[in-house]
Amino acid sequence: MIACHDITFCYPGAETPLFEGLTIEIDRPGFHALFGPSGVGKTTLAKIISGDIDTFSGQVSLSTAKPCLYTFNRERLPGWSPVGRHLEKTTPAGRGPLRDELIEHFGLSPLMGLRFSQLSMGQCNRVNLLRYLLQDFDILIMDESLANVDDPTRQTILYRIKALFPETIFLYISHNVVEVARFCDRIIVCRGAHRAPQVDQIRGQNHRADQPLDKEAMEHAMLEIMNAA
Numbered sequence: 001m002i003a004c005h006d007i008t009f010c011y012p013g014a015e016t017p018l019f020e021g022l023t024i025e026i027d028r029p030g031f032h033a034l035f036g037p038s039g040v041g042k043t044t045l046a047k048i049i050s051g052d053i054d055t056f057s058g059q060v061s062l063s064t065a066k067p068c069l070y071t072f073n074r075e076r077l078p079g080w081s082p083v084g085r086h087l088e089k090t091t092p093a094g095r096g097p098l099r100d101e102l103i104e105h106f107g108l109s110p111l112m113g114l115r116f117s118q119l120s121m122g123q124c125n126r127v128n129l130l131r132y133l134l135q136d137f138d139i140l141i142m143d144e145s146l147a148n149v150d151d152p153t154r155q156t157i158l159y160r161i162k163a164l165f166p167e168t169i170f171l172y173i174s175h176n177v178v179e180v181a182r183f184c185d186r187i188i189v190c191r192g193a194h195r196a197p198q199v200d201q202i203r204g205q206n207h208r209a210d211q212p213l214d215k216e217a218m219e220h221a222m223l224e225i226m227n228a229a
């Protein structure tokens, strides 16, 4: 459903390519991760998949009917606008009930009367992610979208997204090894163009709120991810 084949990409002026003949595949819906050290190219790969960067060689094929959206933390929001009114104005037709459910589960109800300029970074990031979840998409890339959000709230949000969108592909970029091992199905570990293989794929716990958590398997996945990175 996401297939990147033989991708080579170099930023203009850079001495070495960021990716050289990189191939990755995600063949089923669910919650997957892009993981790896800072600067290894996760955001760049996300932008190649979403179509924001098109100056690469190789092929990207997305076999989905609806678009692939890319969202990141610190996205620009209309600072002067009251949050509730902005969400009402931008909610697509028929998505009001989903919006209201997400507002409640993302812990945003008390903020609806405030302006964006009055929100914390973590509050802005939650509202921004919610705006994307109301759109039409088959793939959503979440680039550190829950940065500055406390762990219990992140957990609630991730469980809710997984329950509400079982047929969608999420590509979750995060530096939190515990989180990706727990919530994600496949973890694509980016290792850099100079290493072979450039990426490794690890199975996570893909945990849902109504399941028991296999802590031993999760710790094993965390070790595998750390060793691969």
Ligand SMILES: Nc1ncnc2c1ncn2[C@@H]1O[C@H](COP(=O)(O)OP(=O)(O)OP(=O)(O)O)[C@@H](O)[C@H]1O
Pocket (backbone or CB within 6 Å): 011, 012, 014, 018, 036, 037, 038, 039, 040, 041, 042, 043, 044, 045
């Ligand atoms: N527009 C750009 N022009 C030139 N180089 C860039 C550009 N954007 C990113 N880079 C470089 O490409 C490399 C990969 O950046 P990228 O943002 O994809 O990494 P990342 O893995 O997402 O990092 P982080 O985890 O810190 O967000 C870095 O060395 C960065 O300096």
